[in-house]
Amino acid sequence: xxxxxxSIGIVxxxxxxxxxxxxxxxxxxxxxxxxxxxxxxxxxxxxxxxxFDYIWVQFLFHDAISEGWSEMVRxxxxxxxxxxGVFATRSPHRPNHIGLSLLQLEYVxxxxxxxxxxxxxxxxxxxxxxxxxxxxxxxVEAKPxxxxxxxxxxxxxxxxxxxxxxxxxxLSIEIRNLIEQSLAQDPRPAxxxxxxxxxxxxIAGLDVKFRIVDNTVLVLSCK
Ligand code: SAH
Numbered sequence: 001x002x003x004x005x006x007s008i009g010i011v012x013x014x015x016x017x018x019x020x021x022x023x024x025x026x027x028x029x030x031x032x033x034x035x036x037x038x039x040x041x042x043x044x045x046x047x048x049x050x051x052f053d054y055i056w057v058q059f060l061f062h063d064a065i066s067e068g069w070s071e072m073v074r075x076x077x078x079x080x081x082x083x084x085g086v087f088a089t090r091s092p093h094r095p096n097h098i099g100l101s102l103l104q105l106e107y108v109x110x111x112x113x114x115x116x117x118x119x120x121x122x123x124x125x126x127x128x129x130x131x132x133x134x135x136x137x138x139x140v141e142a143k144p145x146x147x148x149x150x151x152x153x154x155x156x157x158x159x160x161x162x163x164x165x166x167x168x169x170x171l172s173i174e175i176r177n178l179i180e181q182s183l184a185q186d187p188r189p190a191x192x193x194x195x196x197x198x199x200x201x202x203i204a205g206l207d208v209k210f211r212i213v214d215n216t217v218l219v220l221s222c223k
Contacts, residue, residue, distance in 0.1 A: 007060065007129035009037040009115075014178060016126045018063060020187040020201035023076055024090070025101040026121040027155075027185055030177040033103070033122035035130050037115040043108075046115055046133075050108045054136035055119070059099045060129045061092035069093045077151050080190030088149065099124075102136055157184040159216045167222040175204055183210060183217045 013033045015021045022028045035057065037045070049055065072083040073091040086094050103119035110116065117133065160180045162168040168176065182203060195213045198220065202208075209220040 005131060007038075007131055008041060008133070009035050009117075009130040011035055011059070011122070011124045011126065011128040011130060013122055013124050013126040013128070014204040015122075015124070016205075017202045018125060019199075020182055020203060021125060022123045022182065022185050023155075025103050025123045027123070028178070028181040029104075029121050030174065030181050031120065031122040032106070032174075032178075033119050033124055035117040035119070035133070036111075037117070037130075039114060041115055043110055043115055046108050046117065049117070049133075049135060050105070052105055052135040054102050055105050055117070056132075056134045056136055057101050057103055057119075057124075057130060058132040058134075059101070059124060060131060061094075061097040061099050062127070062129055063125055064092035065097050067093060069095050069097070074190070075150065076190045077155065078190075082150075084150065098131065099128075155185070156215075158186050158212065160184060160219065161216055162219045165221070166219045168219070171222065175206070178204060179206075179208055179219070179222070183208075183219065186212070186217075188212060 011033055014031060022031065069086065070093050071086055073086050073089050073093055074080045074083055075089050075091070078084070090099075092099065101123055104121050106118040106120055108115065108117050160183055171179070182201070187199065187201060195211060198209055198211055200207055200209050206222055208222050211218045211220065
């Protein structure tokens with residue numbers, strides 16, 4: 001069956017490139033995003049939403065569409081060594097390129113007649129098209145004792161060490177938290193462990209350079 005769908009809005013996010021985006025929502029609480037709905041959606045469309053702590057956001061992995069999809073993918077949680085069926089993973093490289101994130105709802109407001117939905121803990125690229133939004137209903141959806149296949153527990157976090165001259169003193173506490181929480185997720189591809197390699201990540205308009213030695217991120221510069 002074919003059915004054409006249109007996005008209902010667009011995401012503004014501090015993550016302006018794919019490298020370094022957390023691999024799931026909530027891992028970086030400081031990642032504040034805003035969903036701006038298209039002009040045809042009035043405040044009536046979100047009446048009652050602000051009573052919910054969390055919302056489900058369905059979106060298009062728009063920046064992965066040109067990369068196609070695979071039947072089997074290598075989840076980062078398996079160190080990039082083992083393959084799993086695409087439908088057993090959260091990979092962006094799936095047939096319809098549809099993503100699903102549970103985001104913490106901060107507040108809903110209105111800017112020049114456009115509905116804005118502000119959330120924490122985003123794992124979305126700037127410019128992501130949003131397909132749908134639904135409230136999270138804990139008594140139906142929370143299953144804390146459920147088995148989670150090969151995804152056991154939260155991933156390990158790296159320690160952060162700002163190097164002298166890194167520019168950390170010029171940063172606001174919000175931006176500093178965002179950078180630290182993002183880097184602690186270990187943005188490297190799963191199979192890479194090259195201590196001398198310098199990585200660059202674009203975040204909140206900054207270019208952050210770092211190396212990872214053992215379990216510590218050495219932040220070299222931030223411009
Ligand atoms: N919570 C979602 C996303 C899991 S994959 C889900 O389960 O469906 C997470 C990765 O998606 C991130 O690390 C980021 O690199 C990638 N991503 C986020 N937004 C994207 C977009 N608009 N296009 C392509 N990839 C995106």
